[in-house]
Amino acid sequence: MDNKITIIEGPPPTFEPIQDGWALGLNEGPYLYDLALTRLRTFNGNALVERCHRAWHHGMTMFLEYRSDVGLTKESPILAARALETTEGHVLFLWIRRDPQETQAELGEGDEDEDTDGTL
DSSP: OOOEEEOOSSSOOOOEEOOOHHHHGGGOSSSOOEEEEEEEEESOHHHHHHHHHHHHHTTOOEEEEEEOTTSOEEEEEEEEEEEEEETTEEEEEEEEEEOHHHHHHHHTTTOSOSOOSSOO
16 A cells, blocks of 8 residues: 655655644654644645555555755654645645654754853
């Protein structure tokens, strides 16, 4: 069974922090992860959501595979999926799980010196 949705062209996806109460429940477990939402344009959103449902029904993890800003292949587990048809075409909404280090790297946190008083 194919357990990946792969972005084959275009820029890396944009990940938005999740503020929805129901989606925060997806983070329940022994580890703390960051949750994010990404929106992707697609030709077959309903088929991709159905593929997610089949994988989850068989106890498998579904992944979003994409290229990072520097061209490296990355994968993030998909926790929920929804397709919506708009006037501009199909949009696939994916709620994914990310490691906190990935989120901090994107935001540029941790790059600066820990010292806040200006001394070295």
